Amino acid sequence: MNILKGAIAGYGPRKNVVLGLVRLASTSSSGASSSSVKDTAITEDEMSHFNALASSWWDVDGPQRILHKMNLLRMDFIHTTIREHLQLNEPNTPVEDEIYVPAYGLELLPKPIRNRIISEQENKRDEILGKSKLKALDVGCGGGILTESLARLSFIHSVKGIDLSSDVLQAAKVHQLKDPQLTKLQYELKAIEDLPSNQQYDIITMFEMLEHVTYPAKVLEEALSRVKVGGWVFISTINRDFVSWFTTILMGEHLLNIVPVGTHTLDKYINQTEIKDWIESDSDRSEKYKVVRAEGCIYLPAYGWKFTENPNVGNYFMAIQRKK
Numbered sequence: 001m002n003i004l005k006g007a008i009a010g011y012g013p014r015k016n017v018v019l020g021l022v023r024l025a026s027t028s029s030s031g032a033s034s035s036s037v038k039d040t041a042i043t044e045d046e047m048s049h050f051n052a053l054a055s056s057w058w059d060v061d062g063p064q065r066i067l068h069k070m071n072l073l074r075m076d077f078i079h080t081t082i083r084e085h086l087q088l089n090e091p092n093t094p095v096e097d098e099i100y101v102p103a104y105g106l107e108l109l110p111k112p113i114r115n116r117i118i119s120e121q122e123n124k125r126d127e128i129l130g131k132s133k134l135k136a137l138d139v140g141c142g143g144g145i146l147t148e149s150l151a152r153l154s155f156i157h158s159v160k161g162i163d164l165s166s167d168v169l170q171a172a173k174v175h176q177l178k179d180p181q182l183t184k185l186q187y188e189l190k191a192i193e194d195l196p197s198n199q200q201y202d203i204i205t206m207f208e209m210l211e212h213v214t215y216p217a218k219v220l221e222e223a224l225s226r227v228k229v230g231g232w233v234f235i236s237t238i239n240r241d242f243v244s245w246f247t248t249i250l251m252g253e254h255l256l257n258i259v260p261v262g263t264h265t266l267d268k269y270i271n272q273t274e275i276k277d278w279i280e281s282d283s284d285r286s287e288k289y290k291v292v293r294a295e296g297c298i299y300l301p302a303y304g305w306k307f308t309e310n311p312n313v314g315n316y317f318m319a320i321q322r323k324k
Contacts, residue, residue, distance in 0.1 A: 042212045047165060049262055050142070054167035057143030058175050063260050066252070066299065067145050067208065070236075073297055073305040074207055074317070075149050078234055081293055081319045082203075088124050099124045133157035134202035139192050139223060140164075140209030144172030144185075150205070151185040161187045162195070192222040200228045207236040211268045217278060224289055224322070233289075233320040236297075240269035243314045247298070256301065272311045272318060279320070293319040 042050075056062040088099040100117055107114070132155040138147040141161030151159045163169050169187050176182050204223045210216040223233050238244045245266050252258045272294050280286045296308035297315045308314070 042164065043214065045262075046212050049260070050165050051167040053260065054143065054165070054171045057145075057168060057171045064143070064145070066258050067142075069299070070208075070297075070305045071145050071149060073307070074146055074205075074236065077236075077293075077295065077317045077319070078150075078203070078205070078232075079153075081234070082232065083125050083129070085292065085321070086125050086128050088121060088128075129155040135200075136160070136203040136205070137162070137192075137195075137201040137226070139204060139206045139219070140212070141172065141187065142168050144175060144187070146205060146207055147172065147185060147187075148176065148179070148182060150203070151182050156184065156203075158184045159186075161185070162190045162192060163187070164189065164191060192219060192226070195226065197225065199226060200231075201226055202228055202231045203234065204232070205234045207234070210235065210237045210270055211264070216270055220275070220278070224285070224320070227322045229322050229324055231322050233322075235275070235318040235320070236315065238264070238269045238315050239271045239313055240266060241271075241313060244269055247314060252299075258299075258301075272316050275318060288324055289320050289322055291318060292321045293317075 147161035294311040296311040
């Protein structure tokens with residue numbers, strides 16, 4: 001039972017711990033931390049942990065294998081969300097040229113008609129994406145697992161991956177050299193707040209990183225301010241609950257050894273309702289941004305990652321769109 005001591009000690013309520021997005025309360029009113037450390041930075045312990053993983057980042061059977069397995073689900077979430085929310089008809093499109101988009105009841109139509117409507121919609125989506133040249137930013141990109149996948153999408157014009165670990169970024173750059181077609185991808189050792197504020201992106205991703213930073217709300221603020229109108233901020237992180245502790249810490253780290261011990265800290269997990277409430281708590285934010293989609297996900301050792309119906313338990317993905 002000694003192997004469980006660390007895991008069991010890691011579960012349960014903490015005293016004097018500021019949870020979830022409320023950690024932003026530790027910043028000053030100007031939005032800057034009272035220390036010289038970046039508001040969006042991770043702790044030294046977290047940095048050391050990820051630096052130690054740099055050399056094995058691209059080993060699909062190594063310590064980061066869980067991220068490699070999750071990447072397909074990540075890309076599916078990004079791709080389907082963007083496709084499903086494309087504007088199929090421009091405002092002044094002649095009626096005879098419009099793509100029919102029924103407000104409801106599509107499933108009630110006869111199958112041949114339904115299939116034709118769906119086919120026309122999908123062809124239009126392909127046409128729109130085929131002409132798109134989107135600019136993407138991967139925040140906390142690590143060794144570039146997601147970043148490289150984004151760079152391979154035909155509708156992506158450029159991808160920038162940023163991280164604060166020089167060792168991990170070096171692993172990303174070395175792996176990039178193995179594919180000469182990854183010319184629209186670049187990496188920078190930089191915090192998001194150090195990017196020029198006038199640099200705007202169509203897609204900003206922050207996957208498996210908010211639970212590692214000291215002030216997650218600050219990171220969200222910086223990301224939201226850099227996304228274009230109509231653009232997307234994609235997030236994946238972990239709810240702060242018993243299921244998350246059981247699956248990610250007890251099972252994942254201590255029993256199944258799927259990820260290295262010390263990868264996760266329960267107190268840093270963020271409930272998806274906290275992100276929604278944070279956006280809605282500010283009138284300016286709620287007017288500009290909307291949580292369009294949230295999906296739970298779970299890792300099954302014999303199956304891999306799959307979506308679940310409940311985003312309030314365990315891991316989850318979230319898509320936030322800028323409306324204006």
